[in-house]
Amino acid sequence: MSSELSKKYSPGEIEDKWYQAWEAAKVFKSVPDEREPYTIVIPPPNVTGILHMGHMLNNTLQDVIIRRKRMQGYNACWVPGTDHAAIATEAKVVRLLAEQGIKKSDIGREKFLEHAYAWKEKYGGIILQQLRKLGASCDWDRTAFTMDPEYSEAVIGVFCDLYEKGHIYRGLRMVNWDPQAQTAVSDEEVIHRDTPGHLYHVRYQIEGLENEYVTIATTRPETILADTAIAIHPEDERYTHLHGKKALVPLLNRPIPIILDDYVDREFGTGCLKVTPAHDTNDYEIGQRHDLPTINGLNADGTISEEVGLYVGQDRFVVRKQIAKDLNAAGHLVKQEDYMHSVGYSERTDAAIEPRLSLQWFLKMKELSAPALEAVVDGDVQLIPGKFINTYKHWMENVRDWCLSRQLWWGHQIPAYYLKDADGYVVAPTPEAAVEKAREKFKRPDLTLADLHQDEDVLDTWASSWLWPINVFHGLTQPDNPEISYYYPTQDLVTAPEILFFWVARMIIAGKEYMGEKPFSNVYLTGIVRDDQRRKMSKSLGNSPDPLDLIAQYGADGVRVGMLLASPAGNDLLFKESLVEQGRNFANKIWNAYRLVKGWSVADHPANEREKLAIAWMEARLAEASIEIEDHFSKFRISDALMSVYRLKWDDFCSWFLEMMKPPYGEAISQEAYDGVIRLFEETMKLLHAFMPFITEELWHGLKERSAGEFLAVAQLSDLDKPNETLLEDIALIKEAITALRAFRTDKQIPFKEAITLHIKSDNPGLFQQYETLLAKFLNTEAIHYPAEKVEGASSIRVQAHEFFIPLGAIDVEAEREKLQKEIAYQEGFLIKVNKKLENE
């Protein structure tokens, strides 16, 4: 029979076959019933995204968890979906259009959105197809999207509600401006990096005084043009003579006041600070204090604006170099030194961020975040690993208002409606409601929709995804519906630590505010997938393998195992292809165990002593390992749980159990023993299924006839008896003895075919007598004796308190002597070599 089966496991067809079967039978579908729910909502990938290694890790973990719960009797529900990912998607569409020579601003909002939707239709959800390849057991009927009509309704509804409650305000604020995406980004989307630059010392002439100058130091000389003051410390004695004077902006000769402010650090640079309120957060604050005018020196795209009068339309970085030259030529550049300083970059586009003054929508965070802080500190929401609690706490205690608006078109348009002919606006969920409200608010009953225009901006992506665990069950749009009541709060969230604040914290806030309850109990934070040099995997570095190629080459099971083997929670995963190879090898090992078992001929007679012992032992080991595995799972130690199953299957089941069970050459195994082997094989497949869903499903069907519609994916883990501790201990000793005696055989070059006589001197000979059938099988003994005294003229091996003797007759003395001589010669040669090296000065 085994001749039909290949020596190597080939996953490709088998994996496709089972995924289709599962999907057709809807085994992952979940509807509320009397069972306890176990729910995970997927961190929605970008709708236009394609699967990368981070997704692989993240979704493998979720699948392992949900599959195990499904097999433990829970009503397991894994909700899939995608995020519209405002900036990221819009950037992609803009780029695509640019390739066709189309500019966003030329076609207008409506046309642009048509293109965006077309793009979404074409590429959206590719990633969900890819997840199926991985084996993800999502309930696909529940696939959600953050811009589904009903979901959008929830997002807009929440905005309006928060506005009504007074949590949302509109204000002129210094925001982080991404000149490439041409939108404001939140503080969390700015990444600070030390960047080499220069510190320019520039002198400004004092107005009315021929040879008097004040020198400042700056890293951004191009902003000089937008200066509106020079600040000095009020108590700085070096500059008292400048109090009340004015300085002239170089190149422009525009007079600006010299002001006093104790923000100025007297130790830094020259102790004089140029103040550019429009382009620096601190300068803005100084400007506010001193009622300074602001000059907007930069356009939205990072070029110099008309307001300053010089270099207009040129890029900020070009101007930075040019102005340094021009200042030098004009005698204003005192010195220029290399300087390392921290610069903010956009997380999305990597463009250098410009602080920029603009009108934006904000959400007050202080009050809203309090219950969310409490939830984590109290342990109501568990962060795994716990080390993230400190980080979380620190952030929540110092939380700043959230800039909600983005200058984009792809997303949820802000439901604020402005009067066209006057100042004033209303916030309302629909245009109709807005008209209604406006009529009332402005006492103008004749107002129509035509008199209003909606805010051009859209909401930050996270202002929609923070409702994810609620509105995938329509909890906001259909409050108290049976689904939300059943599934909410969900159990686990598996995500990356990078979005702990972006997303996780905000989901907790929204959950507390709108459901009065946390959105999930456990947050498992995965590591970052890096290459073996610890570099983050990225497209630009080209160090990330294509997950689908990996699956094609090693099988989804192999890839899953490879990813999990080295990914403890919160620790980075150093990915190497060899890990996936290990996973594939494991699948192959299992496959071959199956081939072996299926190749046995079975005879209808009762089990012998050896077979009975082996089965009893394997059952005890299975029970022991099951307890260990459950313990690991309960602590989210998925990697350790896998290792436990791995060793159970490879070491205990294959290396020991199957070797114990193997019928002697040419003989058959008893039916009773065979049934036991099949049963234990099935049990190991159950334990492994969560990790390797495909091969286990395949073999589970191969081991036994199954009725139609029966799947391992929905089979239940067995309740096992307590492990037989005595038997486990006994066999541990027997194994130790076998290992020692095998080593002896190898060492003395006694071929296995040559049977040996074994003498065991022990206080407890009965112990060994009990397991003689196993000793005989593994050691090929012709006889076993239990002498009371040492056996003379025999080699002895000690195992714990027991002594084993093998008569010397079995040893080739000449060969032994020769071997030792060779060893001596080698060691002497080594010694000479080392001595020579040491003597070398």
Added chain:
RNA sequence: GGGAGCUUAGCUCAGUUGGUUCAGAGCACCUGCCUUACAAGCAGGGGGUCACUGGUUCGAGUCCAGUAGUUCCCACCA
């Protein structure tokens, strides 16, 4: 600048409340094997002063302090 964490075998990591499951696992490495399940394999083996220094204790990878290195988070001085 502030805060948090980490440092255990060549690599990646476990080591729960200090005391014979405490010095472990997987991979890598070495030796011998193509033994009719599997060379993507089998059998055996070597390897660590648990970063360093000091302290608490009868006893410390395990607790405390300091030092060095390293990672992350937050803030950001022009």
